[in-house]
Amino acid sequence: MSATIRTARTRAAQPSASSSVPPVGRLDQLVDAFGIDTVLLGTVDTQGRLKGKEFDAAHLVERLRSGALAPEMCGYVIGTDLGMAAPANGPFSWASGFGDIALLPDVQRARVLPWLPWLPWLPSTVVVFADPISGGLPHPLAPATVLAEQQHRLASLGVRAGVGGGDGVRALRGHRAGRRWEPTNATADLMPEGELRITPIGPDGPPA
Structure with missing residues (x-):
């Protein structure tokens, strides 16, 4: 572990450095206040699972700020079902390949993950959720896009969807x-x- 990371974590362990920052906030603010060293950048696949990559926090913040990084992910994440099969009428297939899909990260609402700490009282990892996009618009195969369309259709029928859990x-x-x-x-x-x-x-x- 580098001296820079150890120093940042020591500063973040002090109450004055972290008490004013909520566990949900801007990515750069959380990185500075908590000494965050790892960012999980991910999106939700068609089975509701979080899929993504780990980044060095300082490196990711700098590259996103400068525009040097345009996050992407393999299209199979939203282009296959539970059995890893692609729909016959979909834009992807194992024969033609999947390619990459662009991601739009929500850096304004990064979330500290308290269950991945370096020390019990010092979080060191945040997750940033990203939306799959195509041509600057929500990707038609993204679960959030599909859900929004279903909600819109139900609303047009005068029905409001509800969710239950067990x-x-x-x-x-x-x-x-x-x-x-x-x-x-x-x-x-x-x-x-x-x-x-x-x-x-x-x-x-x-x-x-």
Whole structure:
């Protein structure tokens, strides 16, 4: 680790350097205030997973500021399905290749990742989300573009889309000192009304 990075992190560990900066903010401000050394620049693929690249923070800030870097990503990220197959009527295929797609990073809303720290109290990594674009417009295959079109169609029908989620817990048995944990053959489903239900799991899987 270079002396420059160590010095930056030492300054960032001081409360006066970090207390005024929120965990979400401009990329350059977060880099300066927290001594950030790594930036995850990514976008969401068609399965909702974050795909991207790691950059040296200072290098990325400087290249974005000067216009020397135009972020790109392989088109397979938004051009294939879960089985890595490209739609037959799509612009990409494994035969013709995928090429690169341009990305528009949202450097105004970088997010500190507290679960990737150099020290427990000192974040060192931020994530910057980027939108796939084509010709300066949102890419038609980007998940956000597809979702926006679906929402627009539903709104034209007088329907408003909603999203729900579920929480599941897998119970483990063990001792913290030995750091050996084993499944208890049970799952805990957190029901919408707040009821906690334990469902035993046998050797053949959960009951039907």
